[in-house]
Amino acid sequence: MNFNKRNIFQRLFGVCITQPPQDPTCWSFKDGLLIVDLDRTSELTDPGGAIRLERDDLPDKVLIIHGDDGNYHAFQNVCQHGKRHLDPVPGDNTVQCCSIGKATYDYEGKILYGSAKDKLKIFPLDLDEGKLFINIE
Numbered sequence: 001m002n003f004n005k006r007n008i009f010q011r012l013f014g015v016c017i018t019q020p021p022q023d024p025t026c027w028s029f030k031d032g033l034l035i036v037d038l039d040r041t042s043e044l045t046d047p048g049g050a051i052r053l054e055r056d057d058l059p060d061k062v063l064i065i066h067g068d069d070g071n072y073h074a075f076q077n078v079c080q081h082g083k084r085h086l087d088p089v090p091g092d093n094t095v096q097c098c099s100i101g102k103a104t105y106d107y108e109g110k111i112l113y114g115s116a117k118d119k120l121k122i123f124p125l126d127l128d129e130g131k132l133f134i135n136i137e
Ligand code: FES
Pocket: 079, 080, 081, 082, 083, 084, 097, 098, 099, 100, 101, 102, 103, 114, 115, 116
């Protein structure tokens, strides 16, 4: 298992690595469907890339990654230990909490490390014509 390199202050204050997309128009949300245009989301071009999405009308915080397995994955961006944000761990097929506890989950949301009690919530997605369609329930 690998851990993202973060200093003690970043861990203490829960400063995550993953940022919102540079192009805020790359995504939309309506009627429970989150749509991400990959042509306008350069952060997701390569495996290991990620964005986090948060907005008042979005019912959950969402982490979207281009996984090491070559697929895209969408997670509720809320660690099941203490509710902090998550980041992908490049080359490790995992996502990991930015906080001290370093809770780590696989792409199915299963806990691999740390003291989280529950699985991480996964959002189902489809890829069609360069767009991700993510069902936010
Ligand atoms: S909040 Fe994630 S490990 Fe504690």
